[in-house]
Every structure is written in C-alpha cells, then in structure tokens.
Amino acid sequence: MDHIDTVIIGAGVVGLAIAARLSQTRSVLVIDQMGQFGEHTSSRNSEVIHAGLYYAEHSLKARLCVRGKGLLYEHCKRFHVPVKQLGKILFARTNAEQDKLAAIEAQAKRNGVHDLTPLSRTQIADMAPGLRTSAALFSPSTGIIDSHQLMLSLVHQLEHAGGTLVCHTRFESAEQTASGFALRLNCDGEAFKLSCNTLINAGGLFAQDNAQRIAGLSKDQIPQSHLCRGQYFCYQGPHPFHHLIYPMPEQHGLGIHATLDMAGQLRFGPDTQFIDKLDYQVDAQAKARFVEAIQSYWPALDPERLHPDYAGIRPKLSREKGQDFVIEGKQHHQVEGLINLFGIESPGLTASLAIAEYVEAQL
Numbered sequence: 001m002d003h004i005d006t007v008i009i010g011a012g013v014v015g016l017a018i019a020a021r022l023s024q025t026r027s028v029l030v031i032d033q034m035g036q037f038g039e040h041t042s043s044r045n046s047e048v049i050h051a052g053l054y055y056a057e058h059s060l061k062a063r064l065c066v067r068g069k070g071l072l073y074e075h076c077k078r079f080h081v082p083v084k085q086l087g088k089i090l091f092a093r094t095n096a097e098q099d100k101l102a103a104i105e106a107q108a109k110r111n112g113v114h115d116l117t118p119l120s121r122t123q124i125a126d127m128a129p130g131l132r133t134s135a136a137l138f139s140p141s142t143g144i145i146d147s148h149q150l151m152l153s154l155v156h157q158l159e160h161a162g163g164t165l166v167c168h169t170r171f172e173s174a175e176q177t178a179s180g181f182a183l184r185l186n187c188d189g190e191a192f193k194l195s196c197n198t199l200i201n202a203g204g205l206f207a208q209d210n211a212q213r214i215a216g217l218s219k220d221q222i223p224q225s226h227l228c229r230g231q232y233f234c235y236q237g238p239h240p241f242h243h244l245i246y247p248m249p250e251q252h253g254l255g256i257h258a259t260l261d262m263a264g265q266l267r268f269g270p271d272t273q274f275i276d277k278l279d280y281q282v283d284a285q286a287k288a289r290f291v292e293a294i295q296s297y298w299p300a301l302d303p304e305r306l307h308p309d310y311a312g313i314r315p316k317l318s319r320e321k322g323q324d325f326v327i328e329g330k331q332h333h334q335v336e337g338l339i340n341l342f343g344i345e346s347p348g349l350t351a352s353l354a355i356a357e358y359v360e361a362q363l
C-alpha cells in the first residue's frame with residue numbers, strides 16, 4: 001500500500017490552504033471527488049474579504065477572520081492574486097437598525113477591528129449616490145478577491161513544495177492503524193488503498209458524511225449538517241456603486257447586499273433558504289423578493305436589469321442559531337492524527353489561511 005504523511009479530503013479553498021501550508025514540512029496529498037479544485041462552495045460565494053465585524057468575541061470566526069484577512073492581503077501581494085480593497089458601506093434605515101449599527105461597531109472593536117468610520121449624510125451621498133439610508137459606517141479593510149486565482153496560487157504553492165492534488169478521487173472510508181489510517185479511495189471508478197499518518201477532513205458540505213465513514217470516530221462527535229442556499233442576481237446596467245453595500249445582517253446571512261466582482265459587475269445576494277438536498281438552481285421566482293429588498297435601500301433599481309445568476313450553499317450546523325466553525329483534533333475526539341472541519345461557512349474564504357495556521361497548530 002502506498003504511504004503519504006498527510007491526506008486532505010477536499011480541494012476547496014480551506015483544504016488547499018491547509019495543504020499549501022503543511023506541504024512546507026511534510027508530504028501532502030489533497031483529493032477531490034470533482035474534476036477540478038473548488039467546484040463547490042469555494043467557487044459559489046461573494047468573494048468578499050470580510051473585515052471581521054459581526055462575529056462573537058473570541059469565536060473562531062472572529063479570530064480567524066481578522067487574522068485571515070491580514071494573511072490574505074499579504075498572500076495576494078506575494079503571489080499576484082487579483083484583489084481590490086474597495087471598502088464597504090454598512091448602513092441603517094430605521095432607529096432600530098441604528099442601534100444594530102452601533103452594536104456592530106462595538107462588536108468590531110472587541111474583535112480587534114478599529115478602522116470603522118461613521119459617514120455623514122454628505123459622504124454617503126458622495127460615495128453611494130441614491131442609497132436611501134439614515135446612518136452608515138465605512139469599513140476600509142473589506143475587499144474583493146479572485147477566489148479562483150487564490151486557489152490556483154495555493155495549488156502552485158503545494159506543488160512547488162512537492163505535494164500533490166488529485167481530482168476525480170473520492171474518499172470512501174478510513175480505518176485506524178497503529179501509525180495512522182488505512183484509506184479506501186475511489187479514483188475515477190477504481191478502488192484504491194493508501195495509508196497516511198494524518199487525515200484532514202475539509203470536505204465542506206460533505207464533511208459530516210465523510211466523518212461517518214471514519215472508523216473509531218464516535219457519532220456524537222459529528223454535528224448535524226443543514227444546507228442553506230444563497231442565491232445571487234446580477235445587475236446588468238449602469239449603477240452608482242464603487243464600494244460594497246450592506247444592510248443590517250439577518251439571522252442566517254448578511255441580508256441581500258450589493259457586491260462587485262473584479263470586473264466591476266454588480267450583483268445582489270445571497271439570500272437564505274434551507275434546502276433538503278444539494279441544488280444549485282436559482283429560483284427565478286425569487287426575483288420579486290430581491291427587487292423589494294433592494295428597492296428598500298436603492299429605489300432607482302431597474303427590475304428589468306436584474307437577472308438570476310448563481311447560488312452557493314452554506315454548510316450550517318444549526319437552523320435555529322448561528323454557530324461557530326468547528327475544527328476538532330484529538331483533544332476533542334480522541335482519534336490520533338485526525339482533524340475534522342465542520343460548518344466552514346462565511347467567512348471561510350477570508351479565514352482560509354488562518355484556518356490553515358490553526359490546523360497546523362492543532363497537529
């Protein structure tokens with residue numbers, strides 16, 4: 001049986017970031033069931049580098065987002081990954097929302113984000129003409145990134161260090177051995193066996209399913225998985241925005257906000273909708289809801305120019321309340337050499353390089 005030090009299940013941005021980092025000191029193989037890296041959540045998101053404003057103090061989301069943001073901007077410079085630090089306008093429309101805005105400002109400070117600045121009415125009118133709002137904050141460290149190029153840079157880092165990415169290869173199961181794991185993989189329809197010392201389950205939406213197939217891992221160490229789809233609509237036509245525009249967050253998402261991609265294309269979303277099975281279709285019927293939400297802050301929206309775009313699916317751990325990332329090693333589940341990553345929803349892209357650091361420290 002072939003042996004490799006570390007096998008990582010999943011070539012999304014998180015698996016690749018971990019692989020790029022660990023390959024500097026050990027032999028690493030990353031496998032993905034799809035034909036290419038990043039075909040699930042990592043290529044179906046807003047591509048926003050988040051500042052780290054909302055998350056509960058000391059949570060992994062807060063710590064890894066703030067740390068990851070800095071690492072990501074440095075990485076982009078070093079590896080020439082396209083990035084734009086556009087900044088974001090976070091706005092409130094009612095008195096109740098102004099209280100929320102003040103609470104977010106305080107939370108951001110507790111998370112170590114000290115660069116938020118209040119915008120006057122004149123500044124709002126200059127920076128986002130036509131935006132209907134009564135108060136706003138500007139977050140200068142928020143940006144956008146080309147996530148495909150980011151993943152490509154991580155693959156290059158991995159391969160440069162002697163590591164390997166193999167696609168069309170599915171993790172089937174793992175048995176514990178004296179020195180690690182015996183893995184059963186399926187490579188393009190053919191069964192394949194491999195042994196490793198360390199196994200990292202960065203399977204995103206499939207992480208729980210993978211964990212079920214790791215012998216020795218107690219079932220109560222595997223959190224429930226809930227799929228929460230986020231749909232986007234793109235806007236084809238002139239618009240006044242040069243920054244990202246965010247209303248107040250909602251229970252499961254950040255509200256239907258406006259982001260720009262690297263080409264300057266404006267898009268709105270994602271919304272939030274729990275679903276029972278993986279389905280990336282955008283429901284054209286959702287347009288009326290989008291129009292209503294957007295016109296509440298940008299009345300000049302022309303509905304004719306709004307078109308269904310794409311959808312991503314958040315790997316949520318609960319339908320009721322927000323949950324932190326779960327990144328668990330031996331200290332939690334007593335399986336030597338295994339790290340499971342569950343619930344890596346937003347800000348997982350921003351946090352990816354910091355997640356890699358955290359995983360390395362756990363090992």
Ligand SMILES: Cc1cc2nc3c(=O)[nH]c(=O)nc-3n(C[C@H](O)[C@H](O)[C@H](O)COP(=O)(O)OP(=O)(O)OC[C@H]3O[C@@H](n4cnc5c(N)ncnc54)[C@H](O)[C@@H]3O)c2cc1C
Pocket residue numbers: 009010011012013014015016031032033034037038039040041042043044045046047048049050169170171172202203204205206207210229230231270311312313314315344345346347348349350351
């Ligand atoms: C709508 C939406 C918007 C978002 N916006 C942002 C944002 O603007 N900024 C931000 O920071 N974050 C954002 N996120 C979160 C971010 O996209 C994710 O946290 C990140 O992409 C997760 O990466 P991952 O590698 O964990 O998962 P994935 O990209 O899903 O990768 C997991 C991989 O594992 C593979 N895999 C699973 N099981 C197996 C198996 N058994 N065998 C082989 N391969 C397997 C899958 O094929 C997949 O490629 C958003 C998420 C969503 C859904």
